Amino acid sequence: MILNTDDTKPIYIQIAEWLENEILSENFKSGQKVFSQYQLAELFNINPATAAKGLNVLADENILYKKRGLGMFVADRAKQMILTKRKNETLKRMVLEIVLEAERLGVSKEELFQMIIEAKDEVEEG
Template structure:
């Protein structure tokens, strides 16, 4: 992963999102030890405090848990928590934006649903 240091999203948020994606994809499994703040700092050439902030976000959201003296580990419910968070935050925001744009363009609900179905079929290779 390459961090976007020129964007508006803070680096520690990008680190947290990258770790979430690694967990969702199965590259890091439940109860597996996660990278330390120093490993992340070395991997991404960032300050260890920035990496720690990303890890702490995930700990606060119960995606990671701490074992004193051993580091941080992926919680049993990590995938569930990530999926719920992304559905409730990211997808809902995107859907609201699409619905508002559809209203501005006078696109009906049925037409919008057909567009979504068509895009989904394209992604599956059904076209």
């Protein structure tokens, strides 16, 4: 992943989201140690304090936990917590934006449902 420095999203949030994606992809599994702040800093060419802030966001959400002197590890239910969080926050916000835009454009419920079904079919077909 390449961090987007032009994005309005802070770099530490991008780091946290990248780690979440790695957990969802099972590149990091429950109980597994994740990169240290220094490893993340080197990997993304950022300040270690920024990397630490990204790690701490996930620790505050109980997605990661600290083992004193050993580093940060993936919590047992991390993947499920991320899925729940993204469904309840990210996906809900995106759907609301789509519905509002559909309203502005005069798109009916039926048309919108059909568009969603077609998009889902396209994704599933690859």
